[in-house]
Amino acid sequence: MNMNRREFNLSLLAAMGTSAIARSQTSLRANGKRLNDHLSALAEFGKNPQGGVSRVAYSDADREGREFAMRLMREVRLDVKIDTAGNIIGKRAGSQPNLPPIMIGSHIDSVPEGGNYDGNVGSMSAIEVAQTVAENNIATRHSVEVIIFQNEEGGLIGSRAVSGELTEKELDLVSRSGKTIRDGIKFIGGDPARISEARRRRGEIAAYVELHIEQGAILATEKIDIGIVEGIVGINWWDVTLEGFANHAGTTPMNQRRDAMLAAAKFTEAVNRVVTSIPGRQVGTVGRIQAWPGAPNVIPGKVVLSLELRDLDGAKIQMLYGRIRAEADEIAKASGVSFDFKEINVNTPAPTDERVRRMIAESAKELGLTTKLMPSGAGHDAQDIARLAPVGMIFVPSAGGISHSPKEFSRPEDITNGANVLLHTLLKLDKQI
Amino acid sequence: MNMNRREFNLSLLAAMGTSAIARSQTSLRANGKRLNDHLSALAEFGKNPQGGVSRVAYSDADREGREFAMRLMREVRLDVKIDTAGNIIGKRAGSQPNLPPIMIGSHIDSVPEGGNYDGNVGSMSAIEVAQTVAENNIATRHSVEVIIFQNEEGGLIGSRAVSGELTEKELDLVSRSGKTIRDGIKFIGGDPARISEARRRRGEIAAYVELHIEQGAILATEKIDIGIVEGIVGINWWDVTLEGFANHAGTTPMNQRRDAMLAAAKFTEAVNRVVTSIPGRQVGTVGRIQAWPGAPNVIPGKVVLSLELRDLDGAKIQMLYGRIRAEADEIAKASGVSFDFKEINVNTPAPTDERVRRMIAESAKELGLTTKLMPSGAGHDAQDIARLAPVGMIFVPSAGGISHSPKEFSRPEDITNGANVLLHTLLKLDKQI
Numbered sequence: 001m002n003m004n005r006r007e008f009n010l011s012l013l014a015a016m017g018t019s020a021i022a023r024s025q026t027s028l029r030a031n032g033k034r035l036n037d038h039l040s041a042l043a044e045f046g047k048n049p050q051g052g053v054s055r056v057a058y059s060d061a062d063r064e065g066r067e068f069a070m071r072l073m074r075e076v077r078l079d080v081k082i083d084t085a086g087n088i089i090g091k092r093a094g095s096q097p098n099l100p101p102i103m104i105g106s107h108i109d110s111v112p113e114g115g116n117y118d119g120n121v122g123s124m125s126a127i128e129v130a131q132t133v134a135e136n137n138i139a140t141r142h143s144v145e146v147i148i149f150q151n152e153e154g155g156l157i158g159s160r161a162v163s164g165e166l167t168e169k170e171l172d173l174v175s176r177s178g179k180t181i182r183d184g185i186k187f188i189g190g191d192p193a194r195i196s197e198a199r200r201r202r203g204e205i206a207a208y209v210e211l212h213i214e215q216g217a218i219l220a221t222e223k224i225d226i227g228i229v230e231g232i233v234g235i236n237w238w239d240v241t242l243e244g245f246a247n248h249a250g251t252t253p254m255n256q257r258r259d260a261m262l263a264a265a266k267f268t269e270a271v272n273r274v275v276t277s278i279p280g281r282q283v284g285t286v287g288r289i290q291a292w293p294g295a296p297n298v299i300p301g302k303v304v305l306s307l308e309l310r311d312l313d314g315a316k317i318q319m320l321y322g323r324i325r326a327e328a329d330e331i332a333k334a335s336g337v338s339f340d341f342k343e344i345n346v347n348t349p350a351p352t353d354e355r356v357r358r359m360i361a362e363s364a365k366e367l368g369l370t371t372k373l374m375p376s377g378a379g380h381d382a383q384d385i386a387r388l389a390p391v392g393m394i395f396v397p398s399a400g401g402i403s404h405s406p407k408e409f410s411r412p413e414d415i416t417n418g419a420n421v422l423l424h425t426l427l428k429l430d431k432q433i
Numbered sequence: 434m435n436m437n438r439r440e441f442n443l444s445l446l447a448a449m450g451t452s453a454i455a456r457s458q459t460s461l462r463a464n465g466k467r468l469n470d471h472l473s474a475l476a477e478f479g480k481n482p483q484g485g486v487s488r489v490a491y492s493d494a495d496r497e498g499r500e501f502a503m504r505l506m507r508e509v510r511l512d513v514k515i516d517t518a519g520n521i522i523g524k525r526a527g528s529q530p531n532l533p534p535i536m537i538g539s540h541i542d543s544v545p546e547g548g549n550y551d552g553n554v555g556s557m558s559a560i561e562v563a564q565t566v567a568e569n570n571i572a573t574r575h576s577v578e579v580i581i582f583q584n585e586e587g588g589l590i591g592s593r594a595v596s597g598e599l600t601e602k603e604l605d606l607v608s609r610s611g612k613t614i615r616d617g618i619k620f621i622g623g624d625p626a627r628i629s630e631a632r633r634r635r636g637e638i639a640a641y642v643e644l645h646i647e648q649g650a651i652l653a654t655e656k657i658d659i660g661i662v663e664g665i666v667g668i669n670w671w672d673v674t675l676e677g678f679a680n681h682a683g684t685t686p687m688n689q690r691r692d693a694m695l696a697a698a699k700f701t702e703a704v705n706r707v708v709t710s711i712p713g714r715q716v717g718t719v720g721r722i723q724a725w726p727g728a729p730n731v732i733p734g735k736v737v738l739s740l741e742l743r744d745l746d747g748a749k750i751q752m753l754y755g756r757i758r759a760e761a762d763e764i765a766k767a768s769g770v771s772f773d774f775k776e777i778n779v780n781t782p783a784p785t786d787e788r789v790r791r792m793i794a795e796s797a798k799e800l801g802l803t804t805k806l807m808p809s810g811a812g813h814d815a816q817d818i819a820r821l822a823p824v825g826m827i828f829v830p831s832a833g834g835i836s837h838s839p840k841e842f843s844r845p846e847d848i849t850n851g852a853n854v855l856l857h858t859l860l861k862l863d864k865q866i
Contacts, residue, residue, distance in 0.1 A: 216684030233683060237729050248836050249718035250666060250743050250810030251649030254709050256834070261719050265701035272695050276687050285682035286694050287729045289722055296670050296720045296739035296777075298837070306729035310683050344729075377683030401689070403681050404731070 026366060028136060030423050032416030035128040039415070042068060042108065042124060043116040052406025053116060057109040057151030058177035058184030065108050066188060069123060069148055076131040078146060085161030085198035086150040086190030092130055094143040094430075101143040102429050103208040103389075104129060104422060107152035107381060112176060114153075115408025117415075121396065122211040123148050125419035132423055140430040142206050149381040150188060157181055159381035163388055164199045171195075205389035207356060207429050210382045211422045212393060213410050217401025218374060225369035225417050227395030228360050232376045232383040233310040234349035236317050240267070240328075244337040246293055246301025261291050261300040263337035270327035271307060274320055281375055282311040282320060307341075312349050312375045350383035355433065356392030356425070363424035369417055378403075390433070394421050459799060461569060463856050465849030468561040472848070475501060475541065475557060476549040485839025486549060490542040490584035491610035491617030498541050499621060502556060502581055509564040511579060518594030518631035519583040519623030525563055527576040527863075534576040535862050536641040536822075537562060537855060540585035540814060545609060547586075548841025550848075554829065555644040556581050558852035565856055573863040575639050582814040583621060590614055592814035596821055597632045604628075638822035640789055640862050643815045644855045645826060646843050650834025651807060658802035658850050660828030661793050665809045665816040666743040667782035669750050673700070673761075677770040679726055679734025694724050694733040696770035703760035704740060707753055714808055715744040715753060740774075745782050745808045783816035789825030789858070792865065796857035802850055811836075823866070827854050 045068060046053040046061025055061040070088060073080045078090030091101065106122025126146040133140065149158035154175045160166040171182035171192055182192045190198075214220075219227050244258035268286045275284035288306040307324070309317045328339040357373070364371045374395065376382075382391045396418035399409040478501060479486040479494025488494040503521055506513045511523030524534065539555025559579045566573065582591035587608045593599040604615040604625055615625045623631075647653075652660050677691035701719045708717035721739040740757070742750045761772040790806075797804045807828065809815075815824045829851035832842040 214684065215681050216686070217689060218686070235683065235730075246838075247834065248648050248811060249716060249720055249741055250668065250812070251647065251836065252716070252810070252834060253649070253651070253714065254705070254716055256650060259705075259718075261722065262701060262705050265698040265705075265719075268695060268698035269702060272687070272692075272698075281686065283682060283685070283687055285692075285729070285732055286698075287682055287724070287731050287733055288727045289694065289724050291720070291722050294721045296718070296741045297668075298720050299718055300720060308682055308729045377685070378681060379683070401680065401685060403684065405679075 025138065025427055028132060028423060030125070030128045030132045030416060030419040032412065032419070035124055035416060035419055036412040038072060038124045038127070039116065039120055042120055046110065048113060048406060050406060052114055052408065053110050054112050054114065055108070055110040056112055056176040057154050057157070058175055058179045058187050062109050063188055066148070069108060069127070072127050073146060076127060076134055078130060082189040083198040084191045084194040085158055086185040086188045087158040087162065087198065088148040090130065090146040092134065092144045094140045096141045099142045100204050100206040101145040102206045102426060103145045103147050103385070104210070104426060105147035105149065106210050106212060107149045109151055109153050111153050111404045113406060114404055115406055117213045117398070117408045117410045118215065118403055119152060121213050121410060121415050121418065125211045125415065125422055128419050129423045129426060142430050144426065151175065151181070151184065152381055156379060156381055156384055159384035161195055161198045162200050163384040165384060166195070200388060202388045205385065206433050207353070207390045207392070208382060208385040209356060209392045209394065209422060209425055209429070210380060211418045212380060212395060213398045213403065213408070214395040215378050215398055215401070215403035217398065219372065219395060219397035220399055220401065222372065224372045225414065226364045226371045226421055227374045228357050228371050229352050229376045229393035229395060230373050231312050231349055231351035232380055233312050234314045234317055235345070235347040235379060236309050236321065236343070237345045238307045239342045239344050240305050240307050241340040241342070242303040242337050244301050244335070247299045249297045249299050252299060257299050258336040259299050260303040260337050263331050263335045264289065264303040264305055266331045267328055268305070270331070271324055274323045274327060275309070280311070280316065282309065282316055283377060284309045284320065310377055314349050347379055347383065350386040352386065352392050353390030356390050356429065359425045359428040359432065360392050360394055360421060363421045363428060366424065367417065367420050369421065392425065394418055394425070458571065458860055461565060461856060463558070463561045463565045463849060463852040465845060465852070468557055468852055469845040469848060471505060471557045471560070472549065472553055475553055479543065481546060481839060483839060485547055485841065486543050487545050487547065488541065488543040489545055489609040490587050491608055491612045491620050495542050496621055499581070502541060502560070505560050506579060509560060509567055511563060515622040516631040517624040517627040518591055519618040519621045520591040520595065520631065521581040523563065523579040525567065525577045527573045529574045532575045533637050533639040534578040535639045535859060536578045536580050536818070537643070537859060538580035538582065539643050539645060540582045540591070542584055542586050544586045544837045546839060547837055548839055550646045550831070550841045550843045551648065551836055552585060554646055554843060554848050554851065558644045558848065558855055561852050562856045562859060575863050577859065584608065584614070584617065585814055589812060589814055589817055592817035594628055594631045595633050596817040598817060599628070633821060635821045638818065639866050640786070640823045640825070641815060641818040642789060642825045642827065642855060642858055642862070643813060644851045645813060645828060646831045646836065646841070647828040648811050648831055648834070648836035650831065652805065652828060652830035653832055653834065655805065657805045658847065659797045659804045659854055660807045661790050661804050662785050662809045662826035662828060663806050664745050664782055664784035665813055666745050667747045667750055668778070668780040668812060669742050669754065669776070670778045671740045672775045672777050673738050673740050674773040674775070675736040675770050677734050677768070680732045682730045682732050685732060690732050691769040692732050693736040693770050696764050696768045697722065697736040697738055699764045700761055701738070703764070704757055707756045707760060713744070713749065715742065715749055716810060717742045717753065743810055747782050780812055780816065783819040785819065785825050786823030788866065789823050789862065792858045792861040793825050793827055793854060796854045796861060799857065800850065800853050802854065825858065827851055827858070
């Protein structure tokens, strides 16, 4: 065993586990003002005149925001690199080089006309946590990697490259920036030809913890400080095509119509009825609709709409889907309008790790913060990392539950609370995992 | 009284009203083969490879089709002119120059990817009727004007110029051809600067009769030869804007949503329920819908849809509209989604003339044809002329009720029947009106 003096001291301290160290670490706090200042500074990149940002992945604003984040990381003496998938990784070495890293982070890309909190809070907080740890000369056993996943909003691209789920074919899809994902990855400093090198295997990450805004109104409404995420819901998305018969709206009597719009209306109502017919936190949404030919004086012959179901339990999603299909069959029989369901995308539910949840709960408790166990209704990079490592997610309240909007807002004190929970969860993980 | 020899003979014959003349006129028939050949020839202008035509007003195909029609008119020795609004008028002089003309006709412009019968049947039949009258040396008291109204499909432009309803402002609207209506009128030989000269006043037209395909399935289903149109329905069109709140489809619990799509679905279902809740032939249609932001993972915050109501009775339309508004109020109260109704267009109902209806019925009876009194659910040029003259409309069956489609079809024998009814209605009108 070859150990230098510093390492010896660190392992001695770790072995001691005594009250002095424990006390000093327990009283550790992130610098809330600095964190919120960093968030304000990041908000300048892609800033919209009407508020919020448009910092879609692979845009100039995205690249500038990433450079800002890397600058912050370097100031904290993190060893910064961009992996071949374009994710930013700032590493702080641990005392035990053989241990896999603990990762903390999020993303900084936004939806078009998005807000200043989704992703940013977790990313800036991870940097703040690394800075707090560094400033207090805390030696962790594990190395700590602050990761900023690229293009979360466009389909969790960066984290799916890490989990190995991103396909070669997807690289040719055109992202919201107008660039293909392949060109986008090059644009931000990745190397799509070597993208597989970004992949991590099971065991190569000790744990991943992501702090994020709730994007719902539950914490704010119930005045709870911290959400402990049980898991990230499964998301199933189908496109549903209804085929009736387009005909003249003036000359076709009501009882001779095969009106695809009316059938779509009954279906949309049925989706809502089925989803709300049983207790639970499942949600179902018809968010998109198009009707053909789409003229006021023509009975629509065809409608295509989206159906999306989410729940923590994949079996429940399938059960609800079965009931919705049965409702569609009934509507079809009565209306002469056919239904065709095409599965477009499936994200299976991703439970968080029980131990990480417990450490988040303990950290919050020690900080005097109230908590609530809750699902994440939104998708997050954590769901991909959950396939290869224990993950945890910490939520802070979103004012009014508003998200993906310039009106997105989380209070500075709530963000600071989140960063402190992230900090202490990291320290607990370092000791216990 | 200055009367030349021919006029003297004609008035003598008219005065006689004896069996010989009556018999010869009663046995008069249009040339069905020639009429259907003309329809086939007209179908070449704007012909689509997949069937039907695209002969939208002011297109090259429209102008070529109009030239074809004018050629046919000239061959029948009609005195052909284009009025300042661009309508084609082929005139055959009557024996009593002081009497206003009887008009027969329709239109030959089509919707994009339309069929070969809508408008064409009435236009070619009117020319055929004029030819039959001419070939049989029948002198009418009234002059006969065969009229082909321009741009019926784009908003009854030609007939509204004749009735004086077309506004100066509308001339600057862009038609489906890509040209403004003003430029389109110039393109087809009209003179938009002098468009008011195309206007006719009450008393300047003795009567107008239009033969048209039914565009519905009633005659074909009930195996009836001729529809006698009671009137052209009123059409009220509103755009309805629903405002809820766009939010994340994953993080917003079902009971905290203000889902504009769900409210739109309930509204569409309510429109159908209200319209079918009372007996009658009224129709109500939601033909167009758009939802914002229109993503599968966002609860729609805004929906705009069209509401169209039609009936022969304007008061009934208003009553139904009132009930629909009440339903919308209920949905708004329950969902937190607001409704705003904006009236876009109103065509008031246009009843046909009782005497013309009777002459159509008598003509059909004499021809051994079955008839049914029915509303026209579609708009027609006749509705504008009804504001200044007695009008009648004759319907022939549409196979399957299909219209505004390449699949539009009416059987040649049904078309010939319609032309014969038009012919005899014209002769009766000439004597009786």
